[in-house]
Amino acid sequence: MMFDAIRFRDDFPALSTGQVYLDSAATALKPQPMITATSDYYRQDTANAYRSLYQQAQRTTQQIETTRQRVAELIHATSPQQIIWTKGATESVNLVAQSYARYTLKAGDEIIVSELEHHSNLIPWLIVAEQTGAKVIKWALNDNHQLDIAGLKQCISDKTQIVAVTQMSNVTGYQPDLAEIVKIVHANKAVIVVDGAQGILHSPIDVASLDIDFYLFSAHKLYGPTGLGALYVKADKLSQLAVWHGGGKMLKTASFSGFEPQLAPEKFEAGTPNIAAIIGFGATLNWLKQWDRLAAEAYTLSLAQQAEQDLQSISGFISYRATTSPILSFNIEHIHHSDMAVLLAEQKVAVRTGELCAQPLMRRLNCSGVIRAAFAPYNNQQDVLRLVNAVHTALDILR
Amino acid sequence: MNALNITEHQLVEQFAQQPTWQDRYRQLIALSKHLPPLAVEDKNAHYHINGCENNVWLKVTRHHDGRFHLSADSDGRIVKGLLAILVILVDGKTAEQITQIPFSDIFHQLKIDTELSESRLVGLNKLIEEIRQAVAQQNS
Structure with a gap:
């Protein structure tokens, strides 16, 4: 069974607002049914x-x-x-x-x-x-x-x-x-x-x-x-x-x-x-039940991977993403995660930032917080592109 | 004159010239760079403001002539820019002058109140409240 990402996305009315929703690890959007x-x-x-x-x-x-x-x-x-x-x-x-x-x-x-x-x-x-x-x-x-x-x-x-x-x-x-x-x-x-x-x-x-x-x-x-x-x-x-x-x-x-x-x-x-x-x-x-969840997950992973790859070119980019993770937590050296979050929010890109309710892990990762882009099967290539562009725009303002 | 050597009038002018939200944030970041850093020994729990996403330190001191000195710092640049605005507005004024500062009118003129999300506006108001309290305490 192939995963029809366009049809899947259509079931989520919240996506019609034009916002890029990358906070699915906090809560997933809701399908019409x-x-x-x-x-x-x-x-x-x-x-x-x-x-x-x-x-x-x-x-x-x-x-x-x-x-x-x-x-x-x-x-x-x-x-x-x-x-x-x-x-x-x-x-x-x-x-x-x-x-x-x-x-x-x-x-x-x-x-x-x-x-x-x-x-x-x-x-x-x-x-x-x-x-x-x-x-x-x-x-x-x-x-x-x-x-x-x-x-x-x-x-x-x-x-x-x-x-x-x-x-x-x-x-x-x-x-x-x-x-x-x-x-x-x-x-x-x-x-x-x-x-x-x-x-x-x-x-x-x-x-x-x-x-x-x-x-x-x-x-x-x-x-x-x-x-x-x-x-x-x-x-x-x-x-x-x-x-x-x-x-x-x-x-x-x-x-x-x-x-x-x-x-x-x-x-x-x-x-x-x-x-x-x-x-x-x-x-x-x-x-x-109607969706092939493994295919949906493979698609989601490919988006997270793409985003990580595209952001890799930024100097000072630090990824905390595990190899097969749909969640991309990252930082950029000398940039405070909350500054990035504010400027991503300005551009209607919804991500989570901070300690993510995991203070011991933050200490282990040696940071005070991260920026988290969490992908789900209703995301698409356009979302990846808008995230990457928004990060560049934010850096342009902050640096 | 305040620690940044920028008048309130200059501040409003600088922001009024910025056509886009990106430019207004750039202006805020530029201001943050002019804010004199807080001495390392002052970055302690006493001056730390709890409940912010960023680390924020605020130090309010009263001079013998009744004027107040505000110094502040943060690990985030946007917040530091906002603190710089507060320093421009507050630093070097008397308690009476500080109570009369129309903060929200000024933020409206700077057009940053539309930019900041609700939660950050709440944070900003909290900082203003902290300053007012510290001033009232030291003036009594």
Whole structure:
């Protein structure tokens, strides 16, 4: 199946504004079917789920479960019961930290966190370490800014209970070798938590065959709505998770002397879920099925590569891009990243700048911040050209 | 006269002559180069302004004659250019004169208020507020 980039791009109304959108690592744009489904829910189908018997209410419940099923299929989970709805990737990590780690960690235990991580896959571990007396250990990058297996072997021990690692860095776009990592983690009787926030857009994952214990992502980074995330939990870990938020619909029976929780996933989904977002995301996932995602990714990579190549001619250009990354983070010597960002914004080129919620990685890369152009399959050659021209115009002003 | 030896009138004239947004930014960068750098020992936490995308240092001192001296620095050139404008407007004035500076009118005349995004305008207003507070504190 060929990837029809023009047809793909046409599905994103936000691109009609004429802006060059290169901030897809922060949030991906939304395709028309998602927007329509969300608006239809609010316009004509509004109802709560899991509660009432009238048609819209029943349909809403049905749509939520269909979307759960689609998420399970997307990441190759064996059962939709292993998918828990959350507010986003951040809340998912916090759920694992507070419902699993908090009850399994003892003083002196260790949590290994890679140096690549976004703050959302570091701070929840620091919090639970503080609560339990466990320690957070850094899995440092090697000289090529990669996570090598030797480095993991150096820090893993019988004290290690949890290893937290990203599927794809939000700064360099580097993707660690998850299959190898999982083998070592499991051989040491620890569990693996994989942050899919970046990876979900670019690399289809198979959580079952990789034997991942916890996998999580945000819907908005995969052409979906904001305020929705998913947490996948391997079956044997699901029963070990303690209750999280208390409230409506997470329980079977309740009285003033106590309550009996529901089974997973409902046990972790107290209160009215983000129905509109789940329905919108269901439409996104249905729309996504028609595209050859591997071909789309190859196309995206070619754009990032082209941009890197074209910017290479600028003296002082520093690229932090991993070899097969759709994300191009860069700096130009003696130019402050925020000066560049201001002047790119003037030219309607949307990029992200700063520490990108990864302060430890910034220290490792020896910079105070970067300029990040994050490509997606709706970008095109024209976007690359406008980025490159805009950088030259900015330099012309700044130098 | 202020530390840049440019009057407010000259400043407005310089910017009025710039036909495009690129030229106005060039003018801002040129101004940044005229801003005397802050002494290394003054680039400390005491003078550092929190919450900016760039590192910004602001030092406000009161002379015995009641006039204030403003020195400032940043690691970003655009912000440094904006700081240079603030120095031109504030440096060498008394507390009363400083409270009367019509900052937003002047930024409008310079045509940079349309150029700067909302978040940077907020940042600029924050810097003005910091200056006003420092002046009020030292004058009391």
